[in-house]
Amino acid sequence: MTYIGQPVKRVDGYDKVTGKAKYAAEFNVPGLTYGYVVSGTIAKGKITRIDSSRALAVPGVIQVFTHENRPHTAWFDINYKDLDAPPGSPFRPLHDAQIKYSGQPVALVVAETFEVARYAASLVVVEYNEEAHETSLEANLDEARDPKSGMADLLKPKPPKPRGHADKALAAAPVSVQTHHVHGPQHHNPMEMFGTTVVYDGEQKKGKPHFTIYDKTQGAPSSQLYVKQIFGFSSDQVRVISPYVGGGFGSGLRPQYQLFLAVMAAKELKRSVRVTLTRQQMFTFGHRPETVQDVALGASADGTITALKHRAVGATSQFEDYTEVVVNWSGMLYDVPDTTLEYQITPLDLYSPLDMRAPGGVTGDHAIETAMDALAYELKMDPVELRLKNYSEKDWTVGDKPYSSKELRECFRQGAERFGWENRNPEPRATKRGNVLVGWGMATGIWDANTxxxxxxxxxxxxxxxxxxxxxxxxxxxxxxxxxxxxxxxxxxxxxxxxxxxxxxxxxxxxxxxxxxxxxxxxxxxxxxxxxxxxxxxxxxxxxxxxxxxxxxxxxxxxxxxxxxxxxxxxxxxxxxxxxxxxxxxxxxxxxxxxVNPLKTSNYSRHTHSAAFVEVEVDEDLGTVTVTRAVSAIAAGRILNPRTARSQIIGGMVWGISSALQEDSKMDHRYGRFMNHNLAEYHVPVNADIHDLDVIFVEEHDEIVNPLGVKGLGEIGLVAMPAAIANAVWHATGKRIYDLPITLDRVLY
Structure with a gap:
């Protein structure tokens, strides 16, 4: 029997539904102690006093670690790098008295039970000398600069050099549009919160301690490398195990600070230690950065795009130059002779952003694809027809390389047919169902296909x-x-x-x-x-x-x-x-x-492609938006398992609805702190928000991309959805909303 291509049920499903599967904070060992993190309360400044005496007096408390008494570590900038680190100097928990962002860990209370540690943490007194902070991207756009170069450039290439004369071509274009987009920050919020269980195995070879670490991570080797570098351990002193992960979405690509704190405490106390973060503390590291974008498109009367400008500015921390690929996608999708793509960052008093499902891709795709929809209406042209008119056969951003495979035309055709696009009335506000306006929108998606x-x-x-x-x-x-x-x-x-x-x-x-x-x-x-x-x-x-x-x-x-x-x-x-x-x-x-043989792959641009078609209902009185149905047509090479593949795309489509209509980490700039740091106020879809979602896998053969001919599916289901939803809201209401999320106040006012 052939199994590849068959909808085989998840082999790990039984363990997960019966509870046999264990996660990082579920491995119990004799003598386990518990750590609880004390979070800072200011965005910038310096700790002037920490008083742990009341906490230490609580029965069952073993130690309170702060920057004043933490043990020595082996870290130096030259080797203190994890596998996903951007240029700069990574954040160091309890390193000194400096406060770099709100929510920064300032102490770790270790006790015999979790409850005692949590209570004692509330007794730790921290006093600060507060300094003025800057956390607003829009208020500091004039501070934007080019990011520093680093290893991240290999997977996150900078924009290509301008080609032609975009400003001149734009001025000469008979039809043009200019759009401005603000995307708020978002947080990953996987169901499993971050936790680390460090088992102290005692001293082994040559009196060296050995640790078995159960960590919530998207890469056990990454966590091992991190621990080795910081604490000066050898490989045979540290084993990291992570058999099950309760969601990550990118938040586990870099080791988070609970790993450092748990290992530090275990090493110093010579005991097994578990440190878990609360849901509120999940908002104190990593997030999709706030981004401001401007897009300008010029076209001839027949729909040929003659000018393209796409500029983005993203927020980063003061200590690392986190970057995303935001504007490059526009050049990949549309081969325009006069194009300028620009990307800069603005350092703020925040923790470094972190890759979040389709980082940069979903942000940049929303901007270019909503601008394309606006151009289609200016041209009185069908949005699908406009995209086919400007279909790119080669990727000029990497030297006019052909795509290893690209069945995007079939995505348009099959997606439109399944959705019923031919029945679309192009006029905005033309369709109603009772008291709701009905709109249809579509967008193109693209993502990397790396091996x-x-x-x-x-x-x-x-x-x-x-x-x-x-x-x-x-x-x-x-x-x-x-x-x-x-x-x-x-x-x-x-x-x-x-x-x-x-x-x-x-x-x-x-x-x-x-x-x-x-x-x-x-x-x-x-x-x-x-x-x-x-x-x-x-x-x-x-x-x-x-x-x-x-x-x-x-x-x-x-x-x-x-x-x-x-x-x-x-x-x-x-x-x-x-x-x-x-x-x-x-x-x-x-x-x-x-x-993968680079002689075979280096002459090609390797990507997945998609087309998303969406129907929305907009309540004219309340401004609420409901995605009633959506179709995603996906070209991603060979499909290994239609069941798990469909699950990946459906998950991406749900996140697209979430990103377009709900998700937004709200910052109170007076305090420099995210205020809706819980799942009651950080809104994500529930079952009642999700309706008819359909997935088409377009047949695509690729003998170049890798020996299996497969391309990843984790992100391609997401990237096109927010733009398709925004375009559908325009079709329903006649109102262009370029900022995300599209909340009811933006619809009404």
Whole structure:
């Protein structure tokens, strides 16, 4: 049986619904202690006094750590870098008396129970010398500057140099539009809050301590590297385990401060320590940055775009230059001869922003795609027709490279057909249902299709099972399942005989899960290692006395149903478990590295594409917006599992509704603090907000992007949705709303 392409149920589903799956703060060990973080209350200044005496007097309190008594660490800027760090000097918890942002951790209370630690934390007195702070991007746009260069430029390229003369072309264009967009900050808010359980294993080799760390992370190797660098540990002193992650959305790409605090306390106290953050503290690190954008488009009367300008300014912290790819997407989508793309950042007294699902992509796509819709109306042209008129065959932003595959035309065609776009009345405010206005909108989506190097191990065990492992993560995307499918197909084994393991630094090295590259990256490594194991098994079979495979070549055999068979004569077969016997009764293992051949991929631009079609109802009296139905047509190469793939796209579509209509972290600039720091006031959709969502996977073959021909799905379901919703609101009301979220006050006024 072939498993790739089949809607296999999640292999980890049973463990999750029964509670067998354990998360970072659920691993219990004897003698465990608990840490509770004390958060600062000002946005900028200096701690002048910390009094922990009342907290230390509480029975059960073990220690209160502050900048005044924290143990020495080995950190230096030269090596204190995590794998997703932007240029600058990363935030250092409890490093000194300086306050860099509101909510900064200023103390850690460690006690015998969580309840005692939480109570004692309320008794810690902190006094400050407060300084003036700046947290408003719009008030400081004149401070915008170019970001510094760094390692992040590899995955986050800066805008290409201008081509042609955009200002002249814009002035000469018979039809033009100019739009201005403000996107508020957003916070990730996965269901599992950040927590770390550090198990102190005692002193082992040469008197060195050993720690087993259960961390909420999107990459166990990232957390291990972080801990090693800061505390000067070697690899054999630190093991990080993260088998299950209750959502991440990018918040777990960088180690968060509870990891540092938990390891620091465990090392100093020589005890096991758990530190978990509260929901409010989840708003004290990382967020999608506030961004201000301006787009200008010029076109000839027939709809040919002759000028494109897209400028964005994003907020960052004072200590790191966090960047996103915001404006480049406009150049990828539309090959305009006169184009200027600009991106700058403004440092503010905030924590560094952090990659959040489709970072930069959903922000930039909203701006260019709503501007395109506005241009279509100025031209009295169908929005789909305008996009087809300006369809790009090559990506000029990387040197006019062709796309490795691009079935965006089919996305437009199939999505429009499924949605019923041909029945659209182009006039705004033309359709009503009772007291609600009905609008239709659409937009294009684009995202990267990267494949990174990774390693995996495959073991044919003594009982004939196949065990495959890699130190990647599964943040809910279905990684356990699709890797099991790939392994089963590659070695022709029943899927019930295949086990895939992940999330452990004792496993072969793999990058963190993010950027929609895990299916391609780890999938390629799993395919490679299973292929290599198959070759090893073939050689064992050849060596056996009287082997029917003695004169055969490897390409003359196939693996199926737990057997190796001759292709030309399938009756010539050998069970894989017999090859364990040929290996002296020992398991047979192989470890391999997968690296995509740059000679094959570097001459192409590799992306996923989508088209989103949306219907909204807008209450004319109340200003409320409801997305009644939406269709997303996705071109993402080979689909490994339609069930988990659809789940990824539906999740992205729901987030698109959330981003367009609800999500907004509200900052009170008087205090420099996010005020709606809970899930009661930070609004996200509930079941009643979600209606008819439909997904189409457009057939797309790509033999260049990676050996499996797959592209990631985590972000492409999101990027086009906010723009499609905004365009539908315009069609319903005749009012352009370029700022997000589109709340009822913006609709009414």
């Amino acid at each position: 990174l190097p990774a390693r995996a191990e495959a073991v044919l065990t003594v009982n004939g099972k196949l065990r495959v492992s890699s130190a990647t993560a599964d943040i809910g995307t279905g990684t356990y399942t699709i890797m099991t499918q790939i392994a089963a197909d590659t070695l022709g084994m029943p899927i019930d005989d295949v086990i895939f393991k992940l999330g452990d630094t004792d496993m072969p090295l793999a990058p963190f899960q993010g950027g929609s590259f895990t299916a391609a990256t780890i999938g390629s490594a799993v395919k490679q290692v299973c292929t290599d194991l198959g070759k090893k098994l073939f050689k064992l079979a050849q060596k056996s006395k009287g082997s029917p495979f003695y004169d055969a070549d490897y390409d003359e055999v196939r693996f199926a149903d737990g057997h190796m068979r001759l292709k030309k004569d399938p009756s010539v077969t050998m069970p894989l478990i017999d090859m364990v016997a040929l290996n002296g009764g020992r398991s047979v293992s192989e470890t391999s590295t997968s690296i």
